[in-house]
């Protein structure tokens with residue numbers, strides 16, 4: 412049996428590189444030879460045992476690779492083609508998919524809305540931090556990468572860019588809006604870029620790390636606030652003349668950022684939440700105007716599927732957004748345990764790590 416290396420969840424606190432069989436290709440699958448993948452904040456939640464997955468599962472959900480083998484039902488692609496697939500792999504036959512919710516896909520046509528059911532890589536099936544990955548429902552999920560683009564340039568498309576942009580899209584940003592984005596990690600930076608593309612005229616980016624705020628400016632932020640130096644809520648209200656922002660995007664998953672997002676929102680504004688929360692949230696009565704503020708609170712999970720990926724690749728190819736600065740480190744798959752150590756502890760200014768088998 413042909414074997415490959417894969418980063419496997421062993422137990423809370425332990426992700427290890429192990430040998431696994433290269434998967435067999437079913438009729439609707441494609442086998443990708445991974446050329447570049449990366450580690451996501453969600454993978455760190457898995458590592459810490461905050462988000463449970465099966466022991467022995469290969470982690471990772473951000474693939475760039477070459478089609479090694481196509482299932483016999485998959486049409487329109489060629490072996491040897493360079494492709495990505497979204498972190499979310501819907502099959503587009505479930506009720507949720509047909510309702511436009513690819514990420515809440517049931518995974519098969521008989522199911523309805525399984526929360527997060529479209530997220531399969533590194534969640535319900537083996538993921539991408541390996542030499543090979545099996546893409547399910549390949550016909551719905553493979554997106555060819557334009558030749559001129561490097562792996563690094565498209566590495567954000569499967570998850571980070573799709574999620575960050577979804578935060579801006581779900582906020583229904585209008586031309587001329589004032590938008591604040593809490594946290595400028597990779598997803599927050601993409602939300603900042605998304606707000607710019609949507610036509611926001613004043614974009615306020617918040618973080619506690621100056622190097623991230625510098626990149627936020629490259630992504631389109633007009634004002635950057637370091638929460639270590641200013642009272643962000645006061646400052647945002649001052650900047651808007653007490654009016655509050657049209658939209659606040661939360662890109663971290665903490666009570667404090669969620670609450671601040673609510674406190675700076677105008678009546679009728681939208682709080683667009685992208686963070687992965689690990690505990691209950693409290694909604695403060697005053698900031699919520701006792702429930703009578705016409706606020707909209709919306710959440711998003713990374714939209715997937717080949718049409719979403721095609722659009723994101725098109726944004727990169729057109730030069731509208733350059734996410735190159737988000738790739739701060741390179742590691743070999745063989746050294747992925749060290750990469751996890753660096754990323755989980757947020758050392759050395761890390762944003763995203765390109766991992767190459």
Ligand SMILES: [Zn+2]
Pocket residue numbers: 451452453454472498570571
């Ligand atoms: Zn992710």
